[in-house]
Amino acid sequence: MNSTFLQYCEVLQEIADCRGHEEKISILADYLRQLDVERDVGLAVRFAGEGAFGSTSTEKISIGHATVAKLAAEYCEIDYQKVFRPSKITMGSVAGTLEQLFRNVACVRAKRRDVRLSLGDVEERLNKLSELKSRKEIEAELVGIWAELSPQEVKYFTRLMVKGEVRIGMDHRSIMEAIALCFVVEVDDVRHAHMITGSLEQTAILAKNKQLDSLNAGKQRSKSWLEKKHPKGTMEVVILYATVGNGERGGLYSDFTMGVNVIDEIEYEQDFIPIGKVNKGLSDDAWERLSDSIKPLIRERFGATMMLEPRIVVEIEYDEICENKRTKAGFTLQGTMLRNIRWEMESADAGTLAEVRRRYERK
Amino acid sequence: MVIFQRQLENHESIAMIQIEKSGHHGIVITDYDIGLDVSKDVARHIFISHAHADHVPTNRKLSVYATPATAALMRARGFRGDIIELNFHQPLELDGCQVTYYPAGHILGSAMTYIETPEGNLLYTGDCRTPPSPTSEGFDCPTDVDVLITEATFSLPIYRWKPHDELFDELRTFVRKSRESGAVPVFLTYNLGKAQEVMMALEPMGIPIQVHSGALNLCKIYEEFGMNLGTYTAYDEKTVDDAIMITPMSSIYTPVIQKLKNRRIAYCSGWAVLESRRNQPNIDKMIALSDHLDFYELIELCKKLHPKHVYITHTPNPDVVQHYLAEAGISSSPLGLKPEKYDT
Numbered sequence: 035m036n037s038t039f040l041q042y043c044e045v046l047q048e049i050a051d052c053r054g055h056e057e058k059i060s061i062l063a064d065y066l067r068q069l070d071v072e073r074d075v076g077l078a079v080r081f082a083g084e085g086a087f088g089s090t091s092t093e094k095i096s097i098g099h100a101t102v103a104k105l106a107a108e109y110c111e112i113d114y115q116k117v118f119r120p121s122k123i124t125m126g127s128v129a130g131t132l133e134q135l136f137r138n139v140a141c142v143r144a145k146r147r148d149v150r151l152s153l154g155d156v157e158e159r160l161n162k163l164s165e166l167k168s169r170k171e172i173e174a175e176l177v178g179i180w181a182e183l184s185p186q187e188v189k190y191f192t193r194l195m196v197k198g199e200v201r202i203g204m205d206h207r208s209i210m211e212a213i214a215l216c217f218v219v220e221v222d223d224v225r226h227a228h229m230i231t232g233s234l235e236q237t238a239i240l241a242k243n244k245q246l247d248s249l250n251a252g253k254q255r256s257k258s259w260l261e262k263k264h265p266k267g268t269m270e271v272v273i274l275y276a277t278v279g280n281g282e283r284g285g286l287y288s289d290f291t292m293g294v295n296v297i298d299e300i301e302y303e304q305d306f307i308p309i310g311k312v313n314k315g316l317s318d319d320a321w322e323r324l325s326d327s328i329k330p331l332i333r334e335r336f337g338a339t340m341m342l343e344p345r346i347v348v349e350i351e352y353d354e355i356c357e358n359k360r361t362k363a364g365f366t367l368q369g370t371m372l373r374n375i376r377w378e379m380e381s382a383d384a385g386t387l388a389e390v391r392r393r394y395e396r397k
Numbered sequence: 398m399v400i401f402q403r404q405l406e407n408h409e410s411i412a413m414i415q416i417e418k419s420g421h422h423g424i425v426i427t428d429y430d431i432g433l434d435v436s437k438d439v440a441r442h443i444f445i446s447h448a449h450a451d452h453v454p455t456n457r458k459l460s461v462y463a464t465p466a467t468a469a470l471m472r473a474r475g476f477r478g479d480i481i482e483l484n485f486h487q488p489l490e491l492d493g494c495q496v497t498y499y500p501a502g503h504i505l506g507s508a509m510t511y512i513e514t515p516e517g518n519l520l521y522t523g524d525c526r527t528p529p530s531p532t533s534e535g536f537d538c539p540t541d542v543d544v545l546i547t548e549a550t551f552s553l554p555i556y557r558w559k560p561h562d563e564l565f566d567e568l569r570t571f572v573r574k575s576r577e578s579g580a581v582p583v584f585l586t587y588n589l590g591k592a593q594e595v596m597m598a599l600e601p602m603g604i605p606i607q608v609h610s611g612a613l614n615l616c617k618i619y620e621e622f623g624m625n626l627g628t629y630t631a632y633d634e635k636t637v638d639d640a641i642m643i644t645p646m647s648s649i650y651t652p653v654i655q656k657l658k659n660r661r662i663a664y665c666s667g668w669a670v671l672e673s674r675r676n677q678p679n680i681d682k683m684i685a686l687s688d689h690l691d692f693y694e695l696i697e698l699c700k701k702l703h704p705k706h707v708y709i710t711h712t713p714n715p716d717v718v719q720h721y722l723a724e725a726g727i728s729s730s731p732l733g734l735k736p737e738k739y740d741t
Binding site: 051052053112113116117120121124125126127130131134135137138139 | 553554555556557670671672673678679680681682683692693714716717720721
């Protein structure tokens with residue numbers, strides 16, 4: 035059964051109202067415990083601690099408090115300057131004022147539709163709002179959403195939408211303690227998972243599925259592994275440098291410097307120049323095989339760094355192309371991850387710097 | 398000093414009743430030598446609305462009119478002057494006018510003062526509540542009102558109260574949950590009015606209540622006038638762990654409270670609606686229980702009476718009320734009496 039957003043808001047209010055640190059943790063843990071659906075657990079934790087879209091997202095809704103306030107006054111059929119503003123000043127916030135007006139004003143109650151939104155529904159609505167760019171579109175969408183929200187819900191929806199913080203007096207550490215208490219795992223494991231993933235939402239889901247350990251088994255995934263299904267780009271690059279691995283990668287090579295083809299560009303002496311580094315992706319086996327193939331290609335050593343014959347071509351995916359004037363290439367690929375080793379490819383067929391430039395221009 | 402004379406839209410001017418402010422919360426009707434909640438000897442006939450300190454004369458030797466319950470409460474609080482007791486609905490003939498008390502619904506004995514004169518009829522609400530507090534004599538008012546002087550403590554549309562039975566349920570739930578977690582429930586209220594209202598709400602639970610010493614004789618007066626407040630005593634350190642405490646806000650940092658190892662504190666007031674109040678340390682629960690009328694009841698009352706003019710008092714924020722009254726075709730102006738010092 036999906037938890038309703040109303041139930042969730044009532045829990046948030048209970049947490050906000052109580053004083054004790056321990057009590058807040060206990061209330062949140064009790065709530066999370068009775069959620070069946072994994073997605074609800076993630077969303078409940080995300081909204082409580084990481085805003086509307088989570089810690090790994092750059093989405094936002096292009097609307098501020100002032101616009102919301104004016105639109106709300108219109109929706110409640112009251113004068114913005116004469117009535118809404120003094121109410122908001124006395125109340126202390128737009129969200130709080132909306133809650134009271136939605137409860138008190140007859141015409142608002144009359145507009146309310148008989149629906150019960152789930153946490154997932156709210157996520158969808160927040161996403162929809164973030165996709166809209168024109169103010170008119172956002173306002174029209176918001177008015178439609180307001181008709182679906184009860185007073186308690188409108189307060190928290192507004193907070194999530196505009197600022198992202200729900201203000202219940204719980205910081206990340208408290209939320210992690212609630213996760214640990216709820217799913218009966220060690221707080222340290224929760225913290226560790228959070229450190230690696232950077233996301234309370236993902237941490238909560240992992241904790242629920244008893245998968246916190248999987249993060250300890252060696253594969254350091256990029257922050258976006260659960261979220262990203264479509265990387266921003268892929269490319270074939272050549273491995274130019276490797277380092278001797280430490281810890282989990284002891285005995286292996288890692289932290290590869292990627293190179294792009296500049297054979298056709300006369301201002302560059304070399305055939306390949308660095309375009310960034312990659313240190314993630316691939317299975318343990320593949321990594322071992324890659325490592326083994328590097329040894330015979332070592333030309334020179336600079337401490338722990340090995341310069342290689344530019345022979346091995348790998349397919350990587352990346353989040354974005356950044357301008358970087360400090361490098362020879364002028365660009366770096368960010369958020370990279372190894373997808374595949376292209377044993378059959380020739381290094382001369384790897385991606386070119388010109389291609390990188392083209393892609394950067396296109397965006 | 399404010400002297401008011403109003404002109405109607407078609408430029409017909411009528412001489413209205415002349416009203417002057419007096420002190421912090423008093424009003425004088427000069428033509429009839431009537432004082433309403435005045436502090437000093439500024440009028441011959443002084444009518445007191447209710448026994449809250451803000452409305453009782455500081456000069457404790459004046460001669461005033463008050464309802465019997467208000468008189469008893471005033472005496473209990475140290476008033477030594479003469480009180481002529483005037484019952485509700487019992488008209489008093491004065492020189493050229495008639496004065497009648499109507500139940501205001503705010504606290505026991507609280508009254509609205511209705512003055513009928515040849516120039517028009519004036520109603521002064523004092524502090525009032527409709528629907529009335531269950532610890533009062535109800536709310537009742539005449540309909541033929543030309544000038545209304547009304548309190549507007551809660552003067553914004555963010556204030557609308559839940560019905561009394563819902564609020565009383567909240568009070569009882571707070572007691573239950575506190576005791577379930579082994580804590581003593583403590584209610585922060587003023588000794589006169591709100592304290593007795595909370596007691597009446599909790600009476601069905603049959604749990605002994607301990608009150609602040611300043612409330613004891615006031616509670617007895619409530620009982621004399623027929624209100625059932627349950628079992629109560631003064632604060633007793635030995636038995637407080639099994640009781641409910643009702644005590645004023647001012648005692649929150651005193652040893653009496655601080656000594657309670659396990660306690661949960663509820664703050665009962667219309668101001669509980671405001672987020673800024675929620676951030677007070679030590680308070681575990683806010684309950685929006687008020688003995689004043691909310692914004693919507695205020696506008697409704699004005700519309701129902703539809704007076705020629707409304708004076709708005711007891712608020713720093715009369716503009717919004719004026720705006721709503723203007724939309725209803727009712728003229729109004731602020732009469733700058735200071736808002737209640739007490740949290741209500």
